[in-house]
Amino acid sequence: MFSLLIVDDHKHQVDTLAATVDWDAIGISAVHKAYGGQSALAMIEAHPIDILITDIHMPGTTGLDLIEFIDRGNLKIDCILLTGYAEFEYAKKAIELHAVDYLIKPVRDEVLLESVRKIIAKRQTDLRQHQSFEHATSLLHRNLPLLKENLLHDILQGVRLTGNQLAEKLGMYRIPVRIGDYVKVAVVKFDPEFYDSYDAYDMKLFEYAMKNIAEELLASHFHLWFGKTMQGNLTLLLLPHAAAAAGTDAWTPSCQDSLASLANRLVEQVEQYLKGKVAVYLSSPAQFPKEVHSVYLSVLSKVMKSGGTTGFFCRRAGCGRSSKTDAA
DSSP states (O other): OEEEEEEOSOHHHHHHHHHHSOGGGGTEEEEEEESSHHHHHHHHHHSOOSEEEEESOOSSSOHHHHHHHHHHTTOOOEEEEEESOOOHHHHHHHHHTTOSEEEESSOOHHHHHHHHHHHHHHHHHHHHHHHHHHHHHHHHHHHHHHHHHHHHHHHHTTOOOOHHHHHHHHHHTTOOOOTTOEEEEEEEEEOHHHHHHOOHHHHHHHHHHHHHHHHHHHTTTEEEEEEEOTTSOEEEEEEETTOOSTTOOOOOHHHHHHHHHHHHHHHHHHHHHHOOOEEEEEOOOEETTTTHHHHHHHHHHHHHHSTTOOEEEESSTTSOOBSSOOOO
């Protein structure tokens, strides 16, 4: 339901409009009255007003002054102006101040009701659209981790998206990776004993804790995008914070050495705090998204060949250590 304020310096006109028009029939639950501009301002300050019907010509604060106050304050009040004069300057000013309607006195009840009814219909439509948008935003926020994971899965699997489709999803999901950026793919393989020792719920807790460790270690240096392989291993797409323009390779030797060191610490901390063993495999730098699928397959091949080996492995010689000497 909506509230209405009727303003005129002629008291009987305000009282007549308030009492004789069937406002309730069109969704007006509260009708407020003011007999001048100053009392109208006080009423607007004191009550939530949705719709204002005001005469233009009043001593002191005029109807135009009222809607100018509403417009300047960005108040969500729809205004209908009444006047006994069909003067162009008044109509022009009313339009400039975003008045919804401009009616010439005397106004028939049905004409005024129709004007208010249109305002209410538009407000109800706007409210439904706002609620729909809020619902969609809430759903997106709630499902964002899964949406991001699914998008990364598609890219790793070589699913082709147009540049516009991919850019739209990256923006919608707030993923700070741009088309043309040079990224690395990491696969974190769990020790096979985990799958024998823990149920699905425990594995989810382990994955959650391991993601937290990875974020604490890596997030200050790299943008992280988490996903999972079809075998259930954790995947990450990494982009250095130092990356400037899209298409610039920020993976300097020192940056890769830094990642190698942090990957080793990840392996160590997972073993220390979670009592679990993992292996981390890193790809060479690849341009996003066109080269990501091929480097992912290369890393995945090394993962599949590694058996139960744990530790840290990468493709660039000397970039890391492992519990069993190897290179990926």
